[in-house]
Amino acid sequence: MKTQVAIIGGGPSGMLLSLLLHREGIESVVLERRTKEHVLGRIRAGVLEQGLVGLLERVGCADRLHAEGYVHDGTLISYGDEMFRIDFVEHTGRPVIVYGQTEVTRDLYAAREAAGGPMVFEVEDVAINGADTDACHVTWRTPGGTARLDCDFVAGCDGFHGVSRRSIPAALRKDYEKVYPFGWLGVLSETRPVNDELIYANSPRGFALCSMRNERLSRYYIQCSLDDRAENWSDADFWEELKARIPAGQAATLETGPSIEKSIAPLRSFVTEPMRWGRLFLCGDAAHIVPPTGAKGLNTAASDVHYLHEALADHYATGSTAGIDGYSQKALRRVWKAERFSWWFSGLLHRYPDQSDFDLKMQIAELEFLRSSPAAQKALAENYVGLPY
Numbered sequence: 001m002k003t004q005v006a007i008i009g010g011g012p013s014g015m016l017l018s019l020l021l022h023r024e025g026i027e028s029v030v031l032e033r034r035t036k037e038h039v040l041g042r043i044r045a046g047v048l049e050q051g052l053v054g055l056l057e058r059v060g061c062a063d064r065l066h067a068e069g070y071v072h073d074g075t076l077i078s079y080g081d082e083m084f085r086i087d088f089v090e091h092t093g094r095p096v097i098v099y100g101q102t103e104v105t106r107d108l109y110a111a112r113e114a115a116g117g118p119m120v121f122e123v124e125d126v127a128i129n130g131a132d133t134d135a136c137h138v139t140w141r142t143p144g145g146t147a148r149l150d151c152d153f154v155a156g157c158d159g160f161h162g163v164s165r166r167s168i169p170a171a172l173r174k175d176y177e178k179v180y181p182f183g184w185l186g187v188l189s190e191t192r193p194v195n196d197e198l199i200y201a202n203s204p205r206g207f208a209l210c211s212m213r214n215e216r217l218s219r220y221y222i223q224c225s226l227d228d229r230a231e232n233w234s235d236a237d238f239w240e241e242l243k244a245r246i247p248a249g250q251a252a253t254l255e256t257g258p259s260i261e262k263s264i265a266p267l268r269s270f271v272t273e274p275m276r277w278g279r280l281f282l283c284g285d286a287a288h289i290v291p292p293t294g295a296k297g298l299n300t301a302a303s304d305v306h307y308l309h310e311a312l313a314d315h316y317a318t319g320s321t322a323g324i325d326g327y328s329q330k331a332l333r334r335v336w337k338a339e340r341f342s343w344w345f346s347g348l349l350h351r352y353p354d355q356s357d358f359d360l361k362m363q364i365a366e367l368e369f370l371r372s373s374p375a376a377q378k379a380l381a382e383n384y385v386g387l388p389y
Contacts, residue, residue, distance in 0.1 A: 009157035015108035019059035020309040044101035047295035049386030069099035091381035132278035180267035188261040203245035267291040290342040
């Protein structure tokens with residue numbers, strides 16, 4: 001087999017890249033470790049920046065998003081029983097859209113299939129060969145045997161645990177990481193959301209987040225210990241703890257019910273540099289991870305895809321290498337800004353085990369400054385709705 005761009009990873013970033021390249025007449029093959037059913041069954045959050053929405057519109061995957069997604073003009077932040085609102089549209093002229101990442105992926109798959117783009121599932125032992133030469137190729141094994149794909153370039157969209165980042169020699173890359181001393185216990189329930197917009201809660205008992213998938217499907221999170229286990233929490237215990245962490249008015253109206261999914265996710269900040277080695281380019285979680293506070297994971301992957309598809313399109317159209325040579329530096333500039341916002345927002349809202357009384361007072365002072373300062377609110381809103389590409 002031969003193609004122009006081999007895309008490793010059939011998640012939303014890999015599929016979006018394949019469709020953007022298709023619009024430019026650039027051939028690609030998508031390789032995915034799991035089955036299609038598994039990929040489409042993964043439950044993921046979805047707060048979409050306008051930059052990502054624009055990319056989905058460009059590849060014809062935004063009709064259902066606009067019909068079923070929820071436009072959020074702002075968000076609420078609480079501390080104790082105090083609560084205030086950040087108005088995104090007032091400060092930036094732009095909202096965000098709540099639309100599940102699972103649905104984004106489903107729309108992208110439908111478009112890829114309609115375009116006839118080749119996809120290979122259940123690939124094992126993927127190896128990227130010759131990325132630093134002119135004989136770049138990818139090999140893998142499937143239940144049907146072994147295969148080889150010769151290509152001009154490889155896009156590593158295969159996540160934190162994928163082969164792409166590990167294919168860059170350790171001596172040539174540097175990893176930056178912060179592991180947070182807590183996790184998020186998340187519950188999905190078929191209940192009405194407690195509020196029309198997200199509520200980020202700072203509580204003496206720990207952080208909480210009230211979010212939603214749609215008008216009858218809610219997603220709630222509470223900060224928990226890293227050594228905790230989801231099975232240690234009954235539904236009743238979860239609802240009781242959530243109510244204790246959000247303002248009394250919202251706790252009184254919270255609709256509870258059986259959980260249909262319950263899990264604990266650790267939090268980390270991670271960046272690897274560079275995001276390019278020869279003919280291999282990293283995108284999304286393969287290169288960087290953000291804590292979920294602020295919903296930057298999928299959106300930062302989308303900015304990588306934007307930069308990479310533009311660089312490849314320019315290369316194939318003009319022969320120039322300027323875009324691909326500058327990809328890593330350009331992508332990392334925006335990545336680090338997203339990392340900064342996610343780190344700052346996490347620090348504002350969570351309880352850390354080593355916080356002193358002074359630290360706690362500073363946290364509340366920061367929240368009260370944010371509540372009273374239009375300039376501080378504008379800075380948060382600009383980051384939340386998405387910095388420009």
